[in-house]
Amino acid sequence: MVIMGKNQRHVVMVPWLAFGHMIPFLELSKALAARGINISFFCTPRNIEKLRPKIPPHLTSRIDLLGFPLPPVAGLPENAEATADLEQDAVQHLKKAYDTLQEPLEKLLKSTSPDWIIYDFAAYWAPPIARKFGIPCSFYSVFNAGSTYIFGTLSERSVRMGRPPTAENLADVDWFNFPSAVRYKLHEAGRLCSGLGRNASGVSDEERMESAIKGCQSLLVKTCMEFEGEYIAALQYLCQKPVIPVGLLPAAVEEEQASRVSNPESVACFRWLDQRDPRSVVYVAFGTEARLSKEEIQAIAVGLELSNLPFCWILRRPGHVSASNATAGGGDDKEDDVDDPLPPGFRDRMAKRGFISMSWVPQVKILAHRSIGACLHHAGMSSTVEALQFGLPLVLLPMVFDQGLIARLLVEKNVGIEVEKDDRNGRFSGSEVAKALRLVMVEDEGKLILEKVREMKSSVFDNQELNDGYINRLVKLISFQGKEEAEERAAAGNSG
Structure with missing residues (x-):
């Protein structure tokens, strides 16, 4: 368990159970921990065992990997805790199991009173829990800004219309009001559409994405203005709330290249x-x-x-x-x-x-x-x-x-x-x-x-100063806004 001092900031991370999501969340956790922020990483036991070796020894005291077991769910194989454990048509059952983690998240927030919550699209239930305790929250999209804009637009339209689009319509869309090559090909649109709509969890991915965007105070994206400036601007216009690039989080390469090459x-x-x-x-x-x-x-x-x-x-x-x-x-x-x-x-x-x-x-x-x-x-x-x-x-x-x-x-x-x-x-x-x-x-x-x-x-991409600048700005936001929110919560408690 991470031990926190009185003035230390504390962030709870709530990723979706896919390694393409958990690893970017862990990368962001390491970047924040390296700057003095304590992290509670909300996950499941088997995934944590796979993620633990990825944390450098000097950060282990600041990153608490918390494993909450998933309940048995019909259609979900025993010990399946990540999308990599499943065929695509079984992922819906993992979402159903994942949604049961609302209660342990609420207990965690009540017992630790963190300064901030950063959640994934699948955890659409995190913002209402955060509001209950007066904790600010950010939706962290592990997709780049252009993809997030398309997913957000698609989700909004699908929820509003009550049905997903056809593959032909989806492949024929000019998504942006500036020249862009970013679009779906027909076979990709067909595969995407086949996964849209209600699933075994009772909540579609479009509903999760729309709720994730609407419920946050700010949206974090793993990108930077120097690479995706026009797409970040489009995303902010869509969301009508702050879109905060966190940089590209380039990998840290040890000085001794072969130090861990042992197998x-x-x-x-x-x-x-x-x-x-x-x-x-x-x-x-x-x-x-x-x-x-x-x-x-x-x-x-x-x-x-x-x-x-x-x-x-x-x-x-x-x-x-x-x-x-x-x-x-x-x-x-x-x-x-x-x-x-x-x-x-x-x-x-x-x-x-x-x-x-x-x-x-x-x-x-x-x-x-x-x-x-x-x-x-x-x-x-x-x-x-x-x-x-x-x-x-x-x-x-x-x-x-x-x-x-x-x-x-x-x-x-x-x-x-x-x-x-x-x-x-x-x-x-x-x-x-x-x-x-x-x-x-x-x-x-x-x-x-x-x-x-x-x-x-x-x-x-290899400009450490540039990428550090984005993380440092996020740390300032968490430190100052989180402090203000904590003081407001304390004042409300005293007045009660």
Whole structure:
């Protein structure tokens, strides 16, 4: 339990139970804790066990990870506490279980009297509880400003009309009153629409988002004016309340790059990278939430082979692949295993040119390695920030949620290229993957992208002073406004 002094500020964090949400909340928690603010991180036991190692030792006394068990819910498998544990159609049952955490949150606020609450979209019930105790609250959108604007607009319209839009209507919208490439493709709109509307929790995602925006005093977004100024302005106009960029929260890279690279797969990976030429290798990874089909994995493999470029591929084990085949680095021959998602003979053919792993490796350290020249990934915002922090051009292959919107923003900013997909079904070919890779790594157009990436690296993504400034302004807001609110609560108590 965090021990707080009389004048120390205390913030309660309430993330949604997806690692694409919990990790940005933890990043913000660490940034605030490093500036003297005490954090209560409201979560569940199994997720906390996975998050705990991500907290640096010097911050453990300021970040209290609080695990509240979820009750059994029909349709929710035992021990499933995060979206990564579930197929997409079962996430609705996790939301139903998540909504039962209202009571422990209320007890926590009553017993600790924090100065501020920062909550996620799914915790639409947090603002009424905060108001009950007179505690100011902010909605922290882990999406970038442009995506948050689209989600907010979509939610408002859906709730007002009483029904979600059609995919055709959603893909045909010009969302902004200025020139913008940020929009859905038809296959993305179709996937999004299939998940809208009421679910097993009784509350749609559109209702959660609308309530989350309406209930806050301010909206926090992981972005900055220097990168997304026009989209931040649009979001503030939509919300009619302060929108506070918290910066990009670039990853901290330890001075000794190999200090925590201890598992055999990581050692093998860095040994392989050390033998490659500077900026010659494509790093390939698709995050924790995207579940690639065997067809998609094989198309990526074909693209890597056709590109004729060295690559380091961290391949998250698909659900149909057995654990016995989960570690296969370098040229290990696993093609006889019927569970192998890669094309027959691929590992043998790529033994010298590629490193393939289905085990965990330290992504930030890999991206910082001198041999990495570009990144092929899913356009998730956290991975995007990490890649641009190290000056790496992007080859974008969005898979789920807001990733298509982010991909179009990044292409608009000229820091990457998106792999072409069929607009109606989202399929892509190996030749399109290879084409995008070679454009970024080999052709003249790639030099222009690299030049822009290096400019953005120095001015924005690896500009510690710039990003620190955003966190420092948030700390001042919490310290001063939180103090005023606390004094008002104390005065009201005394008068009572």
